[in-house]
Amino acid sequence: MRLSIEFSGGLELLFGKKKQHSVEVDKKEIVLRDLLQWIKENLLKERPELFLSQQTVRPGILVLINDCDWELMGGLDYKVEDKDELVFISTLHGG
Amino acid sequence: MDRRFIPDLNPRAFGPDTQTGGWASNSAIEAPGLYEPRKARRIDMGGLFPPRDTVMSALPRLSPCRPALVERMARMESCILVVKDREVRLSNGCNKISRFERPSDCQSIPENSPPLLQKTILLRQEAQQRTTSRVTLCEPIEMSNEAPGARDLTAKQRRKQRDLYFQLQLLCRGNSKIDMADHQEAITRLTEENNALKKRVAELEALLDLKKEDDSSRAIVPDSSSVDTLNNAEISRYGRQLIMPEIGMQGQKKIKKSSVLIIGAGGLGSPVSLYLAGAGIGRIGILDFDTVEASNLHRQVIHKESSVGIPKAISAGRAIREFNSLVKVEEHVTAFTTDNALGLVSRYDIIVDATDNVATRYLINDACVLSNKPLVSAAALRMDGQVTVYHHNGGPCYRCLYPSPPPAETVTDCSNGGVLGVVPGIVGCIQALEVIKIAAGTGESMSQKLLLFDGMSPRYTMVKLRPRNKECAVCGDSPSVTGLIDYKSFCGSSYDDKPCTRSILDASLSVSCEDYVAHLKGGEEFVLLDVREPVQYDICSLPQSKNVSLHDMKRDPAIITDMISDKDKKVFCLCRRGNDSQSAVKFMKELGYTNVFNISGGLSSWSKDIDPNFPVY
Ligand SMILES: [Zn+2]
Numbered sequence: 001m002r003l004s005i006e007f008s009g010g011l012e013l014l015f016g017k018k019k020q021h022s023v024e025v026d027k028k029e030i031v032l033r034d035l036l037q038w039i040k041e042n043l044l045k046e047r048p049e050l051f052l053s054q055q056t057v058r059p060g061i062l063v064l065i066n067d068c069d070w071e072l073m074g075g076l077d078y079k080v081e082d083k084d085e086l087v088f089i090s091t092l093h094g095g
Numbered sequence: 096m097d098r099r100f101i102p103d104l105n106p107r108a109f110g111p112d113t114q115t116g117g118w119a120s121n122s123a124i125e126a127p128g129l130y131e132p133r134k135a136r137r138i139d140m141g142g143l144f145p146p147r148d149t150v151m152s153a154l155p156r157l158s159p160c161r162p163a164l165v166e167r168m169a170r171m172e173s174c175i176l177v178v179k180d181r182e183v184r185l186s187n188g189c190n191k192i193s194r195f196e197r198p199s200d201c202q203s204i205p206e207n208s209p210p211l212l213q214k215t216i217l218l219r220q221e222a223q224q225r226t227t228s229r230v231t232l233c234e235p236i237e238m239s240n241e242a243p244g245a246r247d248l249t250a251k252q253r254r255k256q257r258d259l260y261f262q263l264q265l266l267c268r269g270n271s272k273i274d275m276a277d278h279q280e281a282i283t284r285l286t287e288e289n290n291a292l293k294k295r296v297a298e299l300e301a302l303l304d305l306k307k308e309d310d311s312s313r314a315i316v317p318d319s320s321s322v323d324t325l326n327n328a329e330i331s332r333y334g335r336q337l338i339m340p341e342i343g344m345q346g347q348k349k350i351k352k353s354s355v356l357i358i359g360a361g362g363l364g365s366p367v368s369l370y371l372a373g374a375g376i377g378r379i380g381i382l383d384f385d386t387v388e389a390s391n392l393h394r395q396v397i398h399k400e401s402s403v404g405i406p407k408a409i410s411a412g413r414a415i416r417e418f419n420s421l422v423k424v425e426e427h428v429t430a431f432t433t434d435n436a437l438g439l440v441s442r443y444d445i446i447v448d449a450t451d452n453v454a455t456r457y458l459i460n461d462a463c464v465l466s467n468k469p470l471v472s473a474a475a476l477r478m479d480g481q482v483t484v485y486h487h488n489g490g491p492c493y494r495c496l497y498p499s500p501p502p503a504e505t506v507t508d509c510s511n512g513g514v515l516g517v518v519p520g521i522v523g524c525i526q527a528l529e530v531i532k533i534a535a536g537t538g539e540s541m542s543q544k545l546l547l548f549d550g551m552s553p554r555y556t557m558v559k560l561r562p563r564n565k566e567c568a569v570c571g572d573s574p575s576v577t578g579l580i581d582y583k584s585f586c587g588s589s590y591d592d593k594p595c596t597r598s599i600l601d602a603s604l605s606v607s608c609e610d611y612v613a614h615l616k617g618g619e620e621f622v623l624l625d626v627r628e629p630v631q632y633d634i635c636s637l638p639q640s641k642n643v644s645l646h647d648m649k650r651d652p653a654i655i656t657d658m659i660s661d662k663d664k665k666v667f668c669l670c671r672r673g674n675d676s677q678s679a680v681k682f683m684k685e686l687g688y689t690n691v692f693n694i695s696g697g698l699s700s701w702s703k704d705i706d707p708n709f710p711v712y
Binding site: 008009010012045050053058059060061063064065067068069071072086089090091092093094 | 451
């Protein structure tokens with residue numbers, strides 16, 4: 001399936017400073033929990049502990065699925081669909 | 096007057112009217128050959144001239160070779176000494192006189208004015224004097240015919256003049272070879288004194304303003320200024336928004352009745368406070384413990400250059416008052432802490448989070464939930480911004496979204512990550528809009544929604560957030576947080592985003608900038624490794640340095656091992672403040688380098704201890 005994955009709020013620094021990733025995941029079905037591992041193995045360039053902790057995203061990262069908070073979509077158990085748009089955004093604190 | 100040594104002299108722009116001994120405007124002149132024949136000097140002069148004989152007897156030794164010039168220099172009431180690279184310059188400010196405070200300009204104090212006002216004026220005068228003349232070396236002393244307005248000077252100011260004059264005489268003894276190192280200290284001290292005075296003046300002015308408000312509220316006021324109606328001034332001022340059906344008379348009255356606490360008078364607080372004042376929010380509280388710095392101004396547009404050194408809350412409060420005298424302003428020059436949070440929040444209807452750090456964000460959230468106040472929150476970094484409304488209309492709070500704080504090392508602040516000034520401006524404006532809508536009870540709020548702004552793409556994305564979490568520690572159905580907690584230890588960070596220096600290395604692995612300089616002179620071969628990001632290296636760097644960022648060397652150690660093949664080679668690691676360089680030393684030790692040292696305090700210490708001309712960013 002084809003997915004659009006985006007990292008922002010500074011998180012892109014862990015992914016080769018690239019925000020937008022258009023990827024082809026060679027799976028028929030995948031839940032978000034497993035997709036996180038796939039991202040770690042295929043997209044993540046450095047310091048995995050700043051992206052994942054304890055099988056989920058580390059505190060301070062908001063996950064959006066098609067512009068919706070992932071909590072509304074089932075969180076880690078969400079079944080990812082073809083053409084889904086996923087955004088991983090690190091919360092900002094500056095002012 | 097001998098003009099041979101002073102090309103391009105415009106007599107009208109410079110110097111006194113010799114006939115009348117009166118005032119002349121200030122100007123800068125080029126005077127090559129004043130002290131040394133080969134170098135051009137710029138001398139700025141201006142102001143009032145004391146009588147000739149006073150001057151000549153007072154200043155015999157300044158520069159005997161150029162009596163005419165000396166006379167002219169001495170004749171000026173005030174001149175400033177600026178020293179750079181052994182070059183002695185007399186100037187008022189940097190290169191030219193920006194403004195010259197003549198004694199007659201000093202505000203005279205009405206005899207029957209209240210003591211507070213008197214004190215304020217005196218302090219302002221003193222502060223102005225300091226501002227206009229950073230080091231005043233020569234001022235009219237013991238003038239036989241008194242300068243206009245000179246009698247307005249206080250005894251203290253006269254004493255000060257005498258002291259400075261004495262200093263100048265000491266200086267002059269060295270003639271052109273004046274070693275100015277001592278005076279750097281004086282300049283620093285006076286600058287500090289000046290900042291303190293500015294701050295005090297601002298505080299007193301704020302007090303005065305508050306007092307005026309008190310007085311006016313005690314006066315008999317016509318009905319039209321009551322909070323329940325709009326007076327004519329308000330109707331004309333807010334007419335353009337009054338005629339909008341979305342606001343209308345009822346909406347504007349609600350806006351007038353409402354009070355807002357803005358926590359943080361920085362990049363977000365600047366637009367928020369101005370637009371809220373513009374819209375006619377009845378009472379605005381502005382809280383900040385920090386003082387204005389030059390590096391704030393690119394985004395904190397409510398402050399002016401003249402506000403540098405004074406508390407942000409005072410500076411912002413003043414700007415709001417000047418902008419709209421119809422609104423009430425309350426300045427809080429304090430940090431927002433567990434001790435004052437609930438008391439402050441309870442006094443306002445809507446709270447604005449315009450802060451810059453995680454610990455305060457959790458504190459504000461909890462204080463708002465515990466006091467049941469809506470929280471309009473925003474943040475900005477680099478080119479990104481985020482805005483949302485918490486704890487409003489049954490929506491989620493900050494903790495519902497972020498139950499546990501991020502690891503401290505993942506938090507980047509504006510001081511390290513940078514921010515483009517207009518980005519907090521944009522999100523701050525949206526924040527102000529949300530406040531106004533809540534105050535007026537109009538439109539749909541951003542509760543349970545998050546606006547993401549990406550200035551690079553550019554995109555504004557509105558995302559739907561989860562509802563209130565029934566399990567939330569503070570706003571849930573059975574909360575575990577029922578009072579404020581220790582947010583610094585909760586977040587593992589402090590209530591500000593001030594740069595701090597941590598120490599992770601054994602002291603024997605660090606050298607001071609002075610040690611490094613000594614080593615430089617020693618002649619031993621070494622590598623100076625600047626481990627900042629290339630974008631920072633581009634701003635400024637030391638001449639002998641090589642740039643490999645900490646980030647890059649960790650990503651690809653081969654960069655280092657290729658560059659420095661001899662593991663016993665002496666290496667000094669350097670960065671902006673001395674934190675990353677420590678990590679770099681640690682990392683290189685792990686790679687097997689035996690002779691690596693950290694330069695303590697980094698380039699900011701270099702600028703402080705070795706080369707004051709090295710830029711600080
Ligand atoms: Zn909550």
